Amino acid sequence: MFSRVIEEEFLEQLSDNPAVALLGPRQVGKTTLIKSFLDQFGKPSIYLDLESNADLIRLQDAELYLDERRESIIILDEIQRMPSLFPLMRSLIDRNRVPGRFILLGSASPDLLKNSSETLAGRIAFLELHPLLLEEVKNEISYAVHWLRGGYPAMLQAATDRSSARKMADFISSYIERDLPLLGIPGNPVNVRLLVNMLVSVHGGLLNVSQLANSLKMSVPTIQTYLDYLENAFLIRRLLPWHVNVSKRLVKTPKIYIRDSGMLHSLAGITGMEDLTGNIIVGSSWEGYVIQQVIAALPFNVKPYFYRTQDGAELDLVLVKGNNVKLAIEIKYTNSPTLSRGNSVAQQDLGNPLLLIVTPSAEDFRLKENIQVCSISTFSNYLKEAL
Known part of the structure; x- marks a missing residue:
């Protein structure tokens, strides 16, 4: 396992807040990171996976189960699957407000988890775990491999570039067909896939929602909704313009990026460095890759x-x-x-x-x-x- 730059901040927030939410896309290493900390917590911990039927049965009477274990750190994985827990956690925290009551792991941003940001206001700290950064892996993996494959651990550490590309293709399909619908995205996954594929051609450019809507024969509100969900699932980034200088005629449209370079390359059909360096998107890919490394740090x-x-x-x-x-x-x-x-x-x-x-x-x-x-x-x- 690679050391993550967020480790120190996570432990600091856990020592200062009743609840800490560690958010990020699927398969980015959230569960692995938390399990590596179990010996450092200083008190017992209980891990509950909200995608596990066995763990869901344990939470049939969630208030009784959690209150009886108030001396333990409760780790709730895939918290977006059970938003009904947020008001209960507020009540339990207010009865016994001590640091480190709950660790929440999720694949959706605070904007999508509105129940947590509103119900647990003043009781929770939000942290984002990004795909592996070059800073975290550069002693073992070259920048070229990291750029090509992206930062998702399974893809980055695949046996070959081809295997990495195949894993990423399967991951994208699963995210679009299974995970985004679970987060509440409306509409047909086929349309979402068409939009995601279209984003390859505008990666690093100014976002023109009307142009995307016309190209895909969808309405502007539909495209805007899809983009909101993709952003809240940590798959894309809309980078805003800086416009404090009112004396200049400034561009006020955001730029759009597919966050992970490996995901961009998979969508573009790129499976090796030779493909990448000879591809028309090489410049915008490099720009997006560096921007992700900077922003994540x-x-x-x-x-x-x-x-x-x-x-x-x-x-x-x-x-x-x-x-x-x-x-x-x-x-x-x-x-x-x-x-x-x-x-x-x-x-x-x-x-x-x-x-x-x-x-x-x-x-x-x-x-x-x-x-x-x-x-x-x-x-x-x-x-x-x-x-």
Whole structure:
């Protein structure tokens, strides 16, 4: 098992909150991570899988069962399957408010788990477990393999690239046909699959919902609903534009990304590095891959955006703390990067913050006084220093 960067924060939140929810897509390693902590909790723990009939039977009288075990940490896996537990957990916590009463594991975001965010307000901390990051695996796995296969453990550690691609294809089918309907997504899974396939062609571009609706012969509200569910299931990301500079004519449309690079490649029919480097999506794939690595490593109080004006000034990522731009990032799929005039103008618009140019494997060097070139393997050093 790989060490996860979230481990320290999880244990910290558990020592300070009655409930901690660890959320993320299926098969990302949530259950494995929690089970690795059992010896560190300092008190007994009980693991309940809400997809197990045996465990559901134990919860037929959930209040009695959970109250009798108030001295144990209760781990509830796939919590989105039983939202009726949220009001009960609030009541139990209020009767005996101590840290670490409940650990909730789920495959849906807080927005989709509205019962938890509303019912347990002030009693719960939310953390997201992302697919394995390069920072977590780089001592054993190269960036190229990680980029190609993505961060889902089973796919990343498959015996061959072909096996990895097959596992991902099966995973996507299962998610669309089984998991999304369980989360409440309306409509036919065939239509959802058509949309997901279409997202490959717009990955890294500005989101045009009307264009997607026209192409798929669906209504705009239907496409918007599907996108909301895909985002709340941690499969896609809508990256918002930074538009604090009101004197500029700014793009205000979000950009859209398929979060996991391995999922993107599977949907695009890419099964090896030769396929990837020769594919038309290689540049947008690299951009999305780096963005995922950066965003997954951000502290909770730093928000990511992109910057683009109608006049062509643009930067791939702008990291904002409070209302201040702390770091700008431009992503280049080359080890001999140059900046466009639009990149330079954007940096000036933002007040000349440090601009990090992230490449596949270039040696780190200063391009100019406030422009640093680095590799995907070393960007985290500059991220920590700037934030």
